[in-house]
Amino acid sequence: MVPALTALALGLGVGGCSGGSGTRVEQLLQRQEQMQLQVQQLERRLNQLTPAPARGGSGKAPAGVVKSLTYRSGTSDDRLRIYWADGSVSDLPCTKEQNTTACG
DSSP: OHHHHOOOHHHHHTTTSSTTTEEEEEEEEHHHHHHHHHHHHHHHHHHSSSSSOOOOOOOOSSSSOOOEEEOSSSSSEEEEHHHETTEEEEEEEEEEEEEEEEEE
8 A cells, every 4th residue: 555655655756847846746745754653553553452462472372261152254364262261362374175174
C-alpha cells in the first residue's frame, strides 16, 4: 500500500509541473511520511491487540487441560486451535497432502 502512495504522490507532483510545483511535491512527500508513520502506529497497535501464541519460553504448549479444539479448513489460514483451561490459546497451522491433513 505504501509504494502505491509513493507512486501517487510522485505522479501528482510530476503531473502538475508548473510554477510553484516544488512546494506541492514537498507537501505530498511530507503527507506520505505522515501516512507511513500512521501505518506503523496502526501496525504496532494491531500487534498489541493480537494475542501471541500461548507458548512458553521453551516453545512448548502450556501444560494443563485442553478446554476445547476448533479446526478451520478451506481458508487461507487452515489451522487447529487449542483452547487451554488456563485461558491461553495455541494455533497449529495445517496442511493437506493427498488425503491426509497434518497440523503442527
